[in-house]
Amino acid sequence: MLPLSGDRHDAKGIVSEKINSIDILRGSSTLKRGFAHMLKNGVVMDVTTMEQAQIAEEAGAVSVMVLDKLPSDVRKAGGVARTASIRIIEDIMDSVTIPVMAKCRIGHINEALVLQETDVDMIDESEVLTPADESHHIWKWDFTTPVVNGARSLAEALRRIEEGAAMIRTKGEPGTGNVAEAITHIKKVNDELRTIKAIYDSGDNQDLVRMAREFKVSYDIVEQTAKLGRLPVVNFAAGGIATPADAAYLMSLGCDGIFVGSGIFNADDAQERARAIVLATTFWNESDKVKEAQKMIDERQSMLGLDVNTLKLRMQERGGSS
Amino acid sequence: MSLNVGILSIQGDVQENLLSTRAALNELGIDGKVTDVKTPEEISQLDGLIIPGGESTTIGQLSLVNGSLKVLKEKIENGMPVLGICAGMIMLSKTADDRVVGKTGQPLLDILDIKLERNSFGRQKESFEADVSMDSINIPKFNGVFIRAPSVSDVGSDIEVLSKFNERIVAVKKGNVIGTSFHPELTKDISLHKFFVNLVNTSKT
Numbered sequence: 190m191l192p193l194s195g196d197r198h199d200a201k202g203i204v205s206e207k208i209n210s211i212d213i214l215r216g217s218s219t220l221k222r223g224f225a226h227m228l229k230n231g232v233v234m235d236v237t238t239m240e241q242a243q244i245a246e247e248a249g250a251v252s253v254m255v256l257d258k259l260p261s262d263v264r265k266a267g268g269v270a271r272t273a274s275i276r277i278i279e280d281i282m283d284s285v286t287i288p289v290m291a292k293c294r295i296g297h298i299n300e301a302l303v304l305q306e307t308d309v310d311m312i313d314e315s316e317v318l319t320p321a322d323e324s325h326h327i328w329k330w331d332f333t334t335p336v337v338n339g340a341r342s343l344a345e346a347l348r349r350i351e352e353g354a355a356m357i358r359t360k361g362e363p364g365t366g367n368v369a370e371a372i373t374h375i376k377k378v379n380d381e382l383r384t385i386k387a388i389y390d391s392g393d394n395q396d397l398v399r400m401a402r403e404f405k406v407s408y409d410i411v412e413q414t415a416k417l418g419r420l421p422v423v424n425f426a427a428g429g430i431a432t433p434a435d436a437a438y439l440m441s442l443g444c445d446g447i448f449v450g451s452g453i454f455n456a457d458d459a460q461e462r463a464r465a466i467v468l469a470t471t472f473w474n475e476s477d478k479v480k481e482a483q484k485m486i487d488e489r490q491s492m493l494g495l496d497v498n499t500l501k502l503r504m505q506e507r508g509g510s511s
Numbered sequence: 512m513s514l515n516v517g518i519l520s521i522q523g524d525v526q527e528n529l530l531s532t533r534a535a536l537n538e539l540g541i542d543g544k545v546t547d548v549k550t551p552e553e554i555s556q557l558d559g560l561i562i563p564g565g566e567s568t569t570i571g572q573l574s575l576v577n578g579s580l581k582v583l584k585e586k587i588e589n590g591m592p593v594l595g596i597c598a599g600m601i602m603l604s605k606t607a608d609d610r611v612v613g614k615t616g617q618p619l620l621d622i623l624d625i626k627l628e629r630n631s632f633g634r635q636k637e638s639f640e641a642d643v644s645m646d647s648i649n650i651p652k653f654n655g656v657f658i659r660a661p662s663v664s665d666v667g668s669d670i671e672v673l674s675k676f677n678e679r680i681v682a683v684k685k686g687n688v689i690g691t692s693f694h695p696e697l698t699k700d701i702s703l704h705k706f707f708v709n710l711v712n713t714s715k716t
Contacts, residue, residue, distance in 0.1 A: 215640075227658060230525070283611055310659070311635065
């Protein structure tokens with residue numbers, strides 16, 4: 190069994206109730222992290238309308254993420270990006286059977302509470318929206334609804350997990366159609382996992398404490414992660430994924446699944462591309478199937494990518510220092 | 512004779528079932544291997560199969576694409592033991608409607624004559640843990656982990672009800688086929704996986 194426990198004793202998100210005098214528990218780590226485990230080997234697609242959500246479901250997405258604008262349009266529009274309209278989120282929840290997620294701003298506790306009240310299946314505390322508090326993320330143990338966070342390094346990932354994140358995704362550079370940053374981030378996390386695993390195996394506890402101080406997290410979470418040799422929660426890739434080959438590559442690097450933002454619904458062949466990216470994610474280690482998937486899309490219809498070095502706004506840096 | 516147990520690895524929590532099933536084989540002292548399977552060729556060589564939790568619409572569509580759905584149905588109809596967990600139980604059912612959306616038209620195996628209600632207990636916030644019992648297979652107390660779980664709203668006459676939670680059917684059995692709404696692979700208790708491995712062992716010998 191993979192580690193699902195790790196509940197904090199003071200987690201307000203855990204609720205004990207009785208149904209017809211039967212004791213039940215909601216919001217435990219088993220349930221919150223377990224939900225993310227059900228998404229593994231799947232694709233979560235960003236959507237802005239009910240029609241897009243239905244296309245995503247038909248294509249075989251494991252979940253949809255509702256935004257007001259796709260990340261690349263957030264980039265173009267500028268201004269402040271906030272959580273999506275509740276009415277649209279509710280309409281989408283009523284029209285698809287797969288889980289529905291929505292984004293809130295980093296540190297915006299009340300946007301997250303509104304989303305929890307709306308009954309979305311998972312909340313993404315996301316750097317794609319304009320941060321509400323650069324120095325404090327949400328204390329996610331107080332939520333019954335699971336929360337996913339972005340990370341660019343093992344240190345960031347572990348800080349978010351200590352705050353109660355039930356799932357992690359790489360940040361990549363959202364809305365660029367450029368997968369380079371997502372690749373960099375997952376490789377960095379993998380490298381750092383190898384390092385702490387080697388330290389753990391060597392039995393040098395003092396060196397593990399040094400890592401914990403460097404990462405600004407507790408010794409316990411470093412030890413648990415080092416022992417496992419992987420993050421103690423499900424880890425997806427995100428940011429800039431635009432083609433089936435992008436998805437297959439990230440799966441081959443050991444990601445548990447894929448988030449696709451602008452890559453699908455900002456392409457001119459969204460329906461086919463959605464199916465193709467799901468196929469390539471499922472059969473990532475069968476090269477003939479990935480080729481078949483890649484053949485389903487037309488490169489001339491891919492979203493126009495952005496060179497990450499020329500960007501004025503680097504969303505990945507948001508919330509990274511805390 | 513070594514057992515060959517597979518976990519359908521199209522989508523969902525495959526690894527957790529691999530670990531629980533390996534632990535079950537180990538504890539029972541039964542010789543065998545547990546692997547993740549995806550292709551029709553891999554499935555055709557199995558003695559038993561677990562369809563894990565995940566998204567049933569995704570698992571259904573993709574197993575249709577690579578031809579594994581057809582082989583699965585043939586193997587199960589020819590007596591291969593199968594354990595379907597949550598999405599896996601939905602895959603085994605005859606009819607599955609969503610509590611909110613209603614009819615869906617998703618690909619199903621139509622093995623168990625049961626009618627399922629998907630997301631029966633509500634959305635993720637309403638997901639819960641509670642003790643359930645499966646007395647007829649000697650598991651009196653089990654930690655049921657229900658995640659956006661389905662429940663069985665109607666059963667055919669040949670279906671044995673293994674467990675109910677709050678009057679709703681959450682585990683069923685018909686011969687070598689078992690379906691559960693809850694996730695035994697997310698708990699430390701491997702008694703249901705042990706029961707299943709024994710079933711595979713008996714059916715092979």
